[in-house]
Amino acid sequence: MKKLFFSVAFIFLSCAWAEAITLEEALSDALAKNPAIKSAKFKYESVKAKVPQSMSLNDPWFTYKPDAEMDMREPAFEITQEIPFPTKLFSRGKVAESEAKGAYEEYLEKEKVVLAEVKTTYAELYLACKMIEVNKEVKELLGQAADSATKQYSVGKTGQSDALKAQVELAKVDGNLITWEQKKSSASAKLNYLLDYPQGNQISEAEVSRDAGLVKPLDELYVSAKESRSELRAMRHMIDKAKGSLNLAGQEYLPDFMVGYERMFDAGEDMWMVGATVPVWFFMKQNYGLKEMRADLAMAENEYKSAENMVMFEIKDFYSQMDADKKLKDLYETSLLPQADQSFKASLTAYESGQTDFLGLLDSERMLLETKMQYYEILVHLEIAIAELEKTVGIEVEKCKRKVLS
Numbered sequence: 001m002k003k004l005f006f007s008v009a010f011i012f013l014s015c016a017w018a019e020a021i022t023l024e025e026a027l028s029d030a031l032a033k034n035p036a037i038k039s040a041k042f043k044y045e046s047v048k049a050k051v052p053q054s055m056s057l058n059d060p061w062f063t064y065k066p067d068a069e070m071d072m073r074e075p076a077f078e079i080t081q082e083i084p085f086p087t088k089l090f091s092r093g094k095v096a097e098s099e100a101k102g103a104y105e106e107y108l109e110k111e112k113v114v115l116a117e118v119k120t121t122y123a124e125l126y127l128a129c130k131m132i133e134v135n136k137e138v139k140e141l142l143g144q145a146a147d148s149a150t151k152q153y154s155v156g157k158t159g160q161s162d163a164l165k166a167q168v169e170l171a172k173v174d175g176n177l178i179t180w181e182q183k184k185s186s187a188s189a190k191l192n193y194l195l196d197y198p199q200g201n202q203i204s205e206a207e208v209s210r211d212a213g214l215v216k217p218l219d220e221l222y223v224s225a226k227e228s229r230s231e232l233r234a235m236r237h238m239i240d241k242a243k244g245s246l247n248l249a250g251q252e253y254l255p256d257f258m259v260g261y262e263r264m265f266d267a268g269e270d271m272w273m274v275g276a277t278v279p280v281w282f283f284m285k286q287n288y289g290l291k292e293m294r295a296d297l298a299m300a301e302n303e304y305k306s307a308e309n310m311v312m313f314e315i316k317d318f319y320s321q322m323d324a325d326k327k328l329k330d331l332y333e334t335s336l337l338p339q340a341d342q343s344f345k346a347s348l349t350a351y352e353s354g355q356t357d358f359l360g361l362l363d364s365e366r367m368l369l370e371t372k373m374q375y376y377e378i379l380v381h382l383e384i385a386i387a388e389l390e391k392t393v394g395i396e397v398e399k400c401k402r403k404v405l406s
Contacts, residue, residue, distance in 0.1 A: 020205035023122050026195060030118045031111065033196035040110035047096075047103040054096035055089050058082050080260035080273075088256075091248045098241035105234035112230060112391050114194065119387035121190045126206040127380040128184035132177060134372045138365065139173045141344065142166060145361055148352050162358035169362060173369075215322065221315050221393050228394035229311055235304040242297040249293040252286045253279055311392055318389040325382035332375040340364075340371040 031037065060081040146166035188203040216224070226232060260273035279286055347364035350356040389397050 019201070019203060020207075021191075021203050022207070023119065026118050026122055026191065027115055029195045029197075030114055034114050034194060035196060037107075037111050037114055040107040044100070044103040044107045048100040051093060051096040051100055055093040057084075057089075076263050078260060078262050080258055083257040083259060085251060085254040085256055088248065088251050088254070091244060091251060095241055095244035095248060098237050098244055102234045102237035102241065105230045105237060109230035109234060112394065116387045116391035118191070118194050120384050121187055121194060122206055123380045123383040123387070125184060125187035125191065125203060126383075127376055128180050128187055129206055130376040131180040131373060132184065134369065134376065135173050135176045135180065138369045138372075139170060139177075141348070141368075142170050142173060142365060145348060145351070145358075145365065146170065148348070149358060165358055165362060169365065215319075215397055218316070218319055221319065221389075221397060222312060224395055225311050225315055225393045226308070229392070230394055232304070232308060232311060235300070235307055239297070239300045239304060242293065242300040246290070246293040246297050249286070249290045252289055253282060255279065314392045315389065318385050318392060322382060322385040322389060325378055325385055328378045329375070329382060332371070332378065336371050337375055340368045344368040 058081075060079055063078040063080075065076060065078075146163060149162040149166050185202075188201075189199060191197070191203055192199050192201050255276040255278065257277075258273070258275040260275070262271040262273065264270055344361075344364040344367070347356060347361045351358060351361045386397065
């Protein structure tokens with residue numbers, strides 16, 4: 001009884017964890033739960049907290065001398081405060097602020113990268129679900145063909161080889177089902193990872209719309225990417241940071257100051273002090289500091305140019321992929337799929353009436369299976385291309401968003 005109880009409980013819990021999820025729900029959960037996004041957000045908050053610190057004075061020094069009472073000429077205690085040249089604190093704040101802005105854009109970029117990965121994985125799950133569905137449909141059709149072959153053999157109209165060939169084809173379809181069940185499980189597990197779900201959770205269904213909206217012209221996407229791509233905006237802030245650091249390096253030739261107060265045991269001899277640094281080692285320190293910052297600025301500018309060129313290339317690449325996939329999708333929907341379906345049905349009718357052999361029937365069955373599988377692969381490739389294009393541009397690229405089916 002205990003074994004029976006635990007078996008029933010296990011089945012119930014397994015079923016309870018199986019669920020269907022829409023793409024909108026997946027994207028919402030990713031934004032709320034994904035650890036990589038949370039980490040990027042906390043990094044931004046950490047860098048942002050450095051801005052007021054960078055503009056603060058160092059803590060003053062307090063020195064107490066208990067032995068000074070033995071010699072009235074020695075101060076009993078001293079207080080000193082270092083004060084940088086006035087423009088340096090402002091410049092340090094600007095550098096830290098540029099770094100914080102860059103960290104914020106990196107946080108937004110991480111969101112977009114994770115969302116694109118969710119869309120891609122969701123499309124892969126959808127493909128696996130559709131491939132399982134197609135193979136089950138073909139298996140049912142093959143079952144009809146196998147029954148027909150068995151009947152033909154029983155009345156002596158054909159040999160036993162037709163029935164055996166049908167069984168071989170059925171076994172191949174069963175092999176396809178095993179493969180796609182595994183891919184479905186892997187895609188579900190990856191979604192669990194991206195959405196921070198328990199790995200015991202099984203996402204059972206996924207559905208995407210086949211109707212894509214109107215996509216903005218390529219020239220508009222180029223302009224939008226320069227304005228909206230978080231990675232490029234982050235790198236522009238890093239250029240600003242490098243410029244600020246170069247400006248700050250130039251200010252290192254200026255002196256810093258020190259203000260101090262000494263309290264004597266003899267109250268009548270209290271003293272104030274003022275000091276300043278003298279940058280006499282500028283030829284070894286400040287000169288090379290300036291050279292270092294110039295190199296950092298040149299590096300940041302060239303890294304930005306390289307990244308911008310890569311973004312422009314990726315936009316062109318994903319745009320051409322998307323355009324080709326849309327044309328192929330229309331071709332399959334209007335021509336290839338209906339023809340493959342009609343061809344198989346005609347072959348099945350012809351075989352049952354003795355007008356064609358079993359090899360002709362199998363060829364039409366394979367064509368139907370391959371055509372349906374290729375169609376769904378194109379459909380998913382289109383979804384992935386759009387997701388990658390949106391990540392690359394930094395905004396939704398469609399003027400009319402696709403509807404996500406639940």
